[in-house]
Amino acid sequence: MSELPKVFDHTTVDARWYSYWESIGAFTALPESGKPAFSMVLPPPNVTGSLHIGHALNHTLPDIIARWKRMLGYDVLWLPGTDHAGIATQNVVEKQLAAEGKTRHDLGREAFEARVWEWVRQSHGTITAQMRQLGDSVDWSRERFTLDPGLTRAVRREFVSLYRDGLIYRDRYIVNWCPRCRTALSDLEVQHRDTAGKLYYVRYPGVGGGPGVVVATTRPETMLGDTAVAVNPDDDRYRHMAGDRVRLPVIGRELPIVTDSFVDPAFGTGAVKVTPAHDPNDFAMGRRHSLPSVSVIDEDGLMTAEAGPYAGQDRFKARRGLVQQLEAEGLLEKVADHQHAIGHCERCGTVVEPLVSTQWFVKIGPLAAEAIRVVEEGKVTFLPDNWTKTYFEWMTNIHDWCISRQLWWGHRIPAWYCDGCGTTVVSEDDPDRCACGGVLRQDTDVLDTWFSSGLWPFSTLGWPDRTAELARYYPTTLMLTAFDIIFFWVARMIMLGVKFAGGVPFHTVYITGLVRDERGQKMSKSKGNVVDPLAVMGEIGADALRFTLAAMASPGMDIPLSEGRMTGYRQFINKFWNASRFLLMNIGDLPSRPDVPPAHDLGLAHRWILSGVSRLSTEVSDALTQYRFDLAADRLYHFFWHEFADWYIELVKPELQQTGPVRETAVAVLIEVHDRLVRLLHPFIPFVTEEVWQRLPRRAGDGPTVTLAPFPAKVAGWLDAQAERDMEYLQQIVTTIRTVRSERGVAPSRRIAAVVDEADAAMRAMLERNAGYIRQLAGLNRLEFRSEVAPGPDTVKRVLEHAHVFVPLAGVVDHQAEIEKIQKEVAAVAKESSAIEQKLASQGFVERAPARVVDEARARLAQLGERRAKLEGTLADMRG
RNA sequence: GGGCGGUUAGCUCAGUUGGUAGAGCACCGGCUUUACACGCCGGCUGUCACAGGUUCGAAUCCUGUACCGCCCACCA
Numbered sequence A: 001m002s003e004l005p006k007v008f009d010h011t012t013v014d015a016r017w018y019s020y021w022e023s024i025g026a027f028t029a030l031p032e033s034g035k036p037a038f039s040m041v042l043p044p045p046n047v048t049g050s051l052h053i054g055h056a057l058n059h060t061l062p063d064i065i066a067r068w069k070r071m072l073g074y075d076v077l078w079l080p081g082t083d084h085a086g087i088a089t090q091n092v093v094e095k096q097l098a099a100e101g102k103t104r105h106d107l108g109r110e111a112f113e114a115r116v117w118e119w120v121r122q123s124h125g126t127i128t129a130q131m132r133q134l135g136d137s138v139d140w141s142r143e144r145f146t147l148d149p150g151l152t153r154a155v156r157r158e159f160v161s162l163y164r165d166g167l168i169y170r171d172r173y174i175v176n177w178c179p180r181c182r183t184a185l186s187d188l189e190v191q192h193r194d195t196a197g198k199l200y201y202v203r204y205p206g207v208g209g210g211p212g213v214v215v216a217t218t219r220p221e222t223m224l225g226d227t228a229v230a231v232n233p234d235d236d237r238y239r240h241m242a243g244d245r246v247r248l249p250v251i252g253r254e255l256p257i258v259t260d261s262f263v264d265p266a267f268g269t270g271a272v273k274v275t276p277a278h279d280p281n282d283f284a285m286g287r288r289h290s291l292p293s294v295s296v297i298d299e300d301g302l303m304t305a306e307a308g309p310y311a312g313q314d315r316f317k318a319r320r321g322l323v324q325q326l327e328a329e330g331l332l333e334k335v336a337d338h339q340h341a342i343g344h345c346e347r348c349g350t351v352v353e354p355l356v357s358t359q360w361f362v363k364i365g366p367l368a369a370e371a372i373r374v375v376e377e378g379k380v381t382f383l384p385d386n387w388t389k390t391y392f393e394w395m396t397n398i399h400d401w402c403i404s405r406q407l408w409w410g411h412r413i414p415a416w417y418c419d420g421c422g423t424t425v426v427s428e429d430d431p432d433r434c435a436c437g438g439v440l441r442q443d444t445d446v447l448d449t450w451f452s453s454g455l456w457p458f459s460t461l462g463w464p465d466r467t468a469e470l471a472r473y474y475p476t477t478l479m480l481t482a483f484d485i486i487f488f489w490v491a492r493m494i495m496l497g498v499k500f501a502g503g504v505p506f507h508t509v510y511i512t513g514l515v516r517d518e519r520g521q522k523m524s525k526s527k528g529n530v531v532d533p534l535a536v537m538g539e540i541g542a543d544a545l546r547f548t549l550a551a552m553a554s555p556g557m558d559i560p561l562s563e564g565r566m567t568g569y570r571q572f573i574n575k576f577w578n579a580s581r582f583l584l585m586n587i588g589d590l591p592s593r594p595d596v597p598p599a600h601d602l603g604l605a606h607r608w609i610l611s612g613v614s615r616l617s618t619e620v621s622d623a624l625t626q627y628r629f630d631l632a633a634d635r636l637y638h639f640f641w642h643e644f645a646d647w648y649i650e651l652v653k654p655e656l657q658q659t660g661p662v663r664e665t666a667v668a669v670l671i672e673v674h675d676r677l678v679r680l681l682h683p684f685i686p687f688v689t690e691e692v693w694q695r696l697p698r699r700a701g702d703g704p705t706v707t708l709a710p711f712p713a714k715v716a717g718w719l720d721a722q723a724e725r726d727m728e729y730l731q732q733i734v735t736t737i738r739t740v741r742s743e744r745g746v747a748p749s750r751r752i753a754a755v756v757d758e759a760d761a762a763m764r765a766m767l768e769r770n771a772g773y774i775r776q777l778a779g780l781n782r783l784e785f786r787s788e789v790a791p792g793p794d795t796v797k798r799v800l801e802h803a804h805v806f807v808p809l810a811g812v813v814d815h816q817a818e819i820e821k822i823q824k825e826v827a828a829v830a831k832e833s834s835a836i837e838q839k840l841a842s843q844g845f846v847e848r849a850p851a852r853v854v855d856e857a858r859a860r861l862a863q864l865g866e867r868r869a870k871l872e873g874t875l876a877d878m879r880g
Numbered sequence B: 001g002g003g004c005g006g007u008u009a010g011c012u013c014a015g016u017u018g019g020u021a022g023a024g025c026a027c028c029g030g031c032u033u034u035a036c037a038c039g040c041c042g043g044c045u046g047u048c049a050c051a052g053g054u055u056c057g058a059a060u061c062c063u064g065u066a067c068c069g070c071c072c073a074c075c076a
Helices: A014-023 A053-071 A086-099 A109-134 A149-164 A220-225 A280-288 A305-310 A315-328 A365-376 A386-396 A449-453 A468-473 A483-500 A533-540 A542-552 A563-586 A604-625 A629-657 A661-681 A686-693 A721-744 A761-769 A771-778 A815-841 A843-848 A851-879
Strands: A037-041 A075-079 A168-178 A183-185 A190-204 A213-217 A228-231 A245-247 A254-259 A271-274 A332-345 A353-362 A381-383 A415-418 A424-426 A440-442 A476-482 A506-512 A752-756 A780-785 A795-799 A804-808
Touching (some): A014 A109, A037 A053, A053 A109, A053 A506, A053 A542, A109 A533, A149 A168, A149 A449, A149 A483, A190 A220, A190 A315, A213 A220, A213 A228, A254 A271, A271 A280, A280 A353, A315 A332, A365 A483, A381 A386, A449 A483, A483 A506, A533 A542, A542 A563, A542 A629, A563 A629, A563 A686, A604 A721, A629 A771, A661 A686, A721 A771, A721 A795, A761 A771, A795 A815, A795 A851, A815 A851
Parallel strands (some): A037 A075, A228 A254
Antiparallel strands (some): A168 A353, A190 A332, A415 A440
16 A cells, blocks of 8 residues: 555556456346336547547536436436548548649549548547546447447438438529538538628619619629519619510629518619529529529539639629729619628638539428427426527427438448439339339438437337337436537437437437636637647646536536646546545455444544535535536535545544554444545546556455445435534534634644633533543643633633633733734624624514524524623623 | 627636525736645735616516627528
């Protein structure tokens, strides 16, 4: 034992215990165990990604729950896995290729896919190793990947089933298009950023030579695709022009003026150009008025042949040229600054181009309606609750989901088109040939990544087969995730779970805040304020990081991760380590763990700490039941450090020096309380607790790891309010004497005397019995208890709730300082007294406040009066 | 345009059925007390953003204001 280092060294400990847990199958779910089941699925991180601080939070909190439930005796399945992350992964590999001077087209589809698989196999180990480093107690034997054969089968079943139900359709429609990624995006993959732009006022001359109309636009380059001008039917300025025709500048096309109530008369000129091919509103308007659609921007963001002189130009270059031309032709009436939100590709930041193309969509209305219903019925609860409203808001205004992506990496769409008869075949299995005998070609697009991850809670359990796992572990209990993927993922899991798995995928959705830097700023690479959990774990260990995240995870709040807080909790880990070291160094070699004697045979300190640790068990369990990781961590921190280490260990030190029954009792209680604290702390700080637990003396029936040891429950017989009150009194006396010593500059090594005038005989007896504790902790060589004391000169007299403490200190008493101190206290007491008197004097309080509160106020006033009398008595003595 | 969150000690934050405020860090003073200086002991620190309202009583409930932040959004 003596070789234990003074500072906990996580670097030599953490990895060893994780391997051990894995080797004994500590995290493996046991469906046959007969225990009640508890399940969660881990939000699958990007298979080629690296653990970031958000993951650290989203893995630590459920891990605490998983470990806690396991210790409570549940058969816990926490299922891990990774996501193929279609567009993100493809982009990474394309970048690698670009560095070699190649594009994916140089390789061709098959070779490219092989290349991505190679990258996936190579980097899969990175993220999973990082999860082990953090301590995720997941069941690796059931790890899944969204492109596994089983999950691929699930995706096909999903697609075909939705298609047959008429919930998937293919249509030519306006979609968000990223010209860089060359793929369609869903609404969610578009990020709107406020941008300072311009509003251009352009005149479209009348066909007959009239003045025509002036339209306002932020995107002049799209005017080349205009097929109408629209005005509000109630706009007196324009109403008479409905049906007139104007001439589109540059191109010369004649455009009709249509009326549509969508047009806001108050914006711009009240007349709007209509470009059905490049604006979602205009697309809808185009359909309402049967307008033609002219695409002027292609899939690379270049102007098409329809753009006349601008054909082949980049869309932004065309804008500049066009503005110049309009100005030269005298058609540009005005340019105004204009602030507006522009859509950008979530993955690459390119400005998204709305354009018309043929895509697959999920008809979302019926699915959303069900997903709303199950939440309304309380089958899924959001924590904190305000997210429920956000969820409803979004689900109510949801649009059809574009699920096809023009990528190569992902689940290929199970639709085939016949060259012969033009039929579309949608099938789970690859069809050989069309019924007409024609050759079938599979759709070249892949599915949105979220189309497969939306099945995660049940595809990972074997769906579409009706497996025993699915029956046992679905639905899961808790889904914990950051708010940014509520819509991407949580909502879709609910929709698809209800549709396919017979019910909601989880009962509680815990939405975490964002981990921010210490100044509350969002972490970003460009700001350089990113906290790397791997670096942090390397420096202070996974336990310290975990405990910090847990302690700071207040529901609904972002987490400003500060160096200071992390340091503080690293020190807590070290405190835990050293208190444990102390214990191991003092209990000696025990053949087995000693039993704690019945509480009524124990001295005050032991009864007090047993009562405390029993209460702590309840508090931690209650907090975890409500997912209040912060409260649980706070209580554990405070109890371990400021009650167990600061007081209890100090109290029992002398007893440990003895031999015989006194020492044996102290050892037994010390081990018992410490062992309970180790187990209570284990879900939060698994590594250091295992390291310590393995060195503790065993009791018959203890398993191979603390991970599978029972979580401490409260022991009703240990709860002892009297012991807690007595100890508080004792602590007050000790603290008072210490304060006097500190104020008067008494050297810590100097033993002094003190007297307490406790009038109550029973109390005095209690103090007498425990005088040794006070002498030791306050550095006294003499301590007396009397019912009355006549203080001599050079004695500091301090007032407690029920008694005085006298500390004779010849030569060092500063009478003036003492008088001022007491006067200050008298003033404070007087202030509080008068506040309570005022309260009691008001008619309403006595009449309407609960009797308990009134009694408390009266009792407090009496107490204050007593205290004031004592203080003033002391003051009189000092002056006299 | 819609919705949400925040404003409490120098800093970062707790404060859940309304009874006049807590923690960590920082700071000040003293300590090589044989678990720990990543420590021990003692100490200092608040018109709980502002203005109204409800109530015997409000940091806590209601209304409004200000500032900060976030999410969603097909007014060009």
